Amino acid sequence: MLDPTPIMQLTTAYWNAMTFLTANRIGVFEALAKTPMSVSEAADALNTHPRPTRLLLNSCVALGLLEESEGVYTNSALASVFLVPGSPAFMGNAVRYSDDLYATWGKLEQALRENRPPLAQETYLGDDPAKTRHFVYGMHNRALGIGNALVNLVDLSGRKQLLDIGGGPGTYSALFVRRYPELRAKVLDLPHVVELADEIIGSLGAKDRVSTLAGDYHTTKFPTGNDVVLISGVLHRESEKGCRELIGRAKDTLEPGGLLILSDVFTDHGGTGPLFATLFGLNMMLTAPEGGVHADTDVAAWMAEAGFTHIETLPFPSPMPHRVVTGMVG
Known part of the structure; x- marks a missing residue:
């Protein structure tokens, strides 16, 4: 009998991506690079609510992006090298560009039916300064x-x-x-x-x-x-x-x-x-x-x-x- 696990993994693959993209966007890895934090401390630093923050941090632990000990969270070695601003191998800008494209991927069917990109390239090549910076610095990373x-x-x-x-x-x-x-x-x-x-x-x-x-x-x-x-x-x-x-x-x-x-x-x-x-x-x-x-x-x-x-x-x-x-x- 065929194992349906690959199908089930595909149905929820975006959960992993959105957890990671959101954590990067709101500054989780930058905040924890300064000092280890409890849930309440992280929520204060990120301007989020404690209950959903715990769920996000625990998911990042499961993804290998954070580590937790006795209720205190720190960056994993992977996050410390690639996701903390100032690191020589920092990839956060490239991640932000992928984040900017998340909604666009939700329009894949539209693109197939209309034969045109749902995101105008001018948006990230000059028209939107923030997205242009994310794109250019993401390409640099x-x-x-x-x-x-x-x-x-x-x-x-x-x-x-x-x-x-x-x-x-x-x-x-x-x-x-x-x-x-x-x-x-x-x-x-x-x-x-x-x-x-x-x-x-x-x-x-x-x-x-x-x-x-x-x-x-x-x-x-x-x-x-x-x-x-x-x-x-x-x-x-x-x-x-x-x-x-x-x-x-x-x-x-x-x-x-x-x-x-x-x-x-x-x-x-x-x-x-x-x-x-x-x-x-x-x-x-x-x-x-x-x-x-x-x-x-x-x-x-x-x-x-x-x-x-x-x-x-x-x-x-x-x-x-x-x-x-x-x-x-x-």
């Missing part, structure tokens, strides 16, 4: 881990000029120039995004070698004379046609021997796995007009058709779900 892996996957020795198309917070460019002292980078993204990118690049000590260019990568003319072009976390916003156009335009900016780096969440051939990549495609469908996910084999084929050579596909270290596809001009 994620990009720190991804970028530190990426700089070890591709070799930019001897290269001088990198163009970071749709570079968001500029984190990747900052990490690359820190790794390669002779390299300079330019980050192209929307005006409200690069305003925040300038803050982040400065905080990483890379402002002297990473500049920003406000524009829309769909229409803004790309600077030429590059020996590296990076397009990371962009293709999942574009259709096949849009991806092919970006690959072609990137090629036109590269000097002979130039390198194109395409980094993203890609599926296997056929698009039915891995699970995270397939669900990520739905997330992008909900938040961008052409949002989805592509197979790395398709992306490599598009690069070959555009004239790139020495095409290589590499996975990021586990558990990161990303992959990188690279190719050279000439």
Whole structure:
């Protein structure tokens, strides 16, 4: 007889997510980083009522986010490292961006029937300052881990000029120039995004070698004379046609021997796995007009058709779900 447990787990999976997202949003982990607290003390610090606060804190204990001893609650090691502001591995802004998307996921059926995202991307790319900050800093939190892996996957020795198309917070460019002292980078993204990118690049000590260019990568003319072009976390916003156009335009900016780096969440051939990549495609469908996910084999084929050579596909270290596809001009 088949075990229905996987079905039952799916029916309540959002309970875990909303417990975690709410705890992060109201400041549970930040408060407990200052001092261990009882239920009443936590309720006072969080401006909540004691009875529901106990239920929330106990659920966070069960989720492995908090620990409890004799009625006193503290952060778990996991929460202390990743959920407390000021920690080098802080992911709270990325969590806040997921929190902002929670209601949007409730409109999945609407998106399927209307073939348009229920959340206008302008909301988190400039129109709503708070959501834009959550998005850009959330991408920065994620990009720190991804970028530190990426700089070890591709070799930019001897290269001088990198163009970071749709570079968001500029984190990747900052990490690359820190790794390669002779390299300079330019980050192209929307005006409200690069305003925040300038803050982040400065905080990483890379402002002297990473500049920003406000524009829309769909229409803004790309600077030429590059020996590296990076397009990371962009293709999942574009259709096949849009991806092919970006690959072609990137090629036109590269000097002979130039390198194109395409980094993203890609599926296997056929698009039915891995699970995270397939669900990520739905997330992008909900938040961008052409949002989805592509197979790395398709992306490599598009690069070959555009004239790139020495095409290589590499996975990021586990558990990161990303992959990188690279190719050279000439």
